[in-house]
Amino acid sequence: MIASFTRFSRLRRWGYTLLVIVGVLRIPAQAHFRLYAPLCDFRMAWDNSRLSLTKVPHFVLFGVFFLITAWQFDRLDRRSLSWSLVTTLALGILVELEEGATRTGNCRLADLLPDLGGALIAMAFLVPLILLRNRAADRIPPG
Numbered sequence: 371m372i373a374s375f376t377r378f379s380r381l382r383r384w385g386y387t388l389l390v391i392v393g394v395l396r397i398p399a400q401a402h403f404r405l406y407a408p409l410c411d412f413r414m415a416w417d418n419s420r421l422s423l424t425k426v427p428h429f430v431l432f433g434v435f436f437l438i439t440a441w442q443f444d445r446l447d448r449r450s451l452s453w454s455l456v457t458t459l460a461l462g463i464l465v466e467l468e469e470g471a472t473r474t475g476n477c478r479l480a481d482l483l484p485d486l487g488g489a490l491i492a493m494a495f496l497v498p499l500i501l502l503r504n505r506a507a508d509r510i511p512p513g
Contacts, residue, residue: 386442393435394464401472408470410477418480425484432458433488437496446500451493458489 398405411418422428436458443450462485470477 383442386438389438390461393461394468397465397468397472397474401474405471406473408467408477410466410470410479412479414480418478419483422478422480422483423487425481428481428484429488429491431488432462432485433492435461436489436492440492440496446496451496455489455493459486462486 436454439454439457440446440450443453459482462482465485466477466479466481469475
C-alpha cells in the first residue's frame with residue numbers, strides 16, 4: 371500500500387510540474403519566444419477593474435489551478451491553502467508579465483483580480499469540505 375501511495379504521490383507531483391511548465395511556456399511559445407520589454411498598466415482604475423472582472427476564463431482556470439495546487443499538499447490546512455493562494459497569485463503575475471512581454475495581451479494590474487477571485491472562490495468551496503472532514507474525523511472513536 372505504501373509503495374503504490376508513494377508512486378501516486380510522485381506521479382501527482384510530476385504531473386503538476388508538467389502543468390506549470392506548460393502553463394508558463396504557452397504564451398511565449400505562441401509568440402515564437404519573441405520577447406519585448408513589458409508595457410504594463412499599474413493603475414487600479416474602476417474602468418480597468420470592471421473590465422477585468424468580466425474575464426470568466428480567468429476565474430475558472432485560476433480556480434482550477436488553485437485546487438490542483440492545494441492537492442499537492444499532504445495535509446489541507448491553513449498553511450497549505452495560503453501557499454496555494456500565493457502560488458496562484460504568482461502564476462497570475464507571471465502570466466500578466468508574459469502577456470506584456472510578448473504583446474499578445476494586456477498587461478494590467480487589474481487583471482489579477484479575476485485570478486485572485488477564482489482562487490478565493492475555489493477556496494470557498496474547499497474550506498467547508500475540510501471542516502466537514504475534520505468534524506467527521508473528530509467523531510471517530512480512537513483505537
